[in-house]
Amino acid sequence: MWSQLLIASNLGVMLFFSLLIAPSIFKVLPAEWAAVYVRSFFPKYYAYLAFVSFGASFLATDVQTMIVTVICGTFFVILTAYLTPRINAAKDAGQMNKFDFLHKLSVLINVIQIALFVYPLIPNLTSS
Numbered sequence: 660m661w662s663q664l665l666i667a668s669n670l671g672v673m674l675f676f677s678l679l680i681a682p683s684i685f686k687v688l689p690a691e692w693a694a695v696y697v698r699s700f701f702p703k704y705y706a707y708l709a710f711v712s713f714g715a716s717f718l719a720t721d722v723q724t725m726i727v728t729v730i731c732g733t734f735f736v737i738l739t740a741y742l743t744p745r746i747n748a749a750k751d752a753g754q755m756n757k758f759d760f761l762h763k764l765s766v767l768i769n770v771i772q773i774a775l776f777v778y779p780l781i782p783n784l785t786s787s
Contacts, residue, residue, distance in 0.1 A: 662716070662718040665712075665715035701738075709736050713729070721779075723779060727775045730775060734772055735772075742764065742765050746758060
């Protein structure tokens with residue numbers, strides 16, 4: 660039960676950010692402020708989501724939930740430690756093709772994580 664609550668929490672955070680916050684950042688803030696905000700936000704965002712994912716894995720009562728949360732947590736670590744710094748470096752170097760590719764890759768990984776997080780919640784959704 661606790662692992663499902665943590666998974667639902669991560670899912671809510673990810674959907675809230677993806678659907679409401681991210682689209683607003685570059686519309687509301689000047690580009691240079693938005694860039695500073697995003698660079699400050701993402702390491703904390705991914706670290707929080709990784710921490711909660713691994714916590715959900717530790718509390719999982721079934722193998723599938725444990726596998727899903729470990730995979731998602733590992734991807735959050737990869738996003739934080741590997742992909743995000745390369746996205747920032749490509750942007751700083753003016754390598755827009757590389758930036759666009761890496762950014763789209765990070766979005767794809769997030770979409771996959773969202774789908775993976777839904778999987779362990781399906782039994783709870785269908786039993787009500």
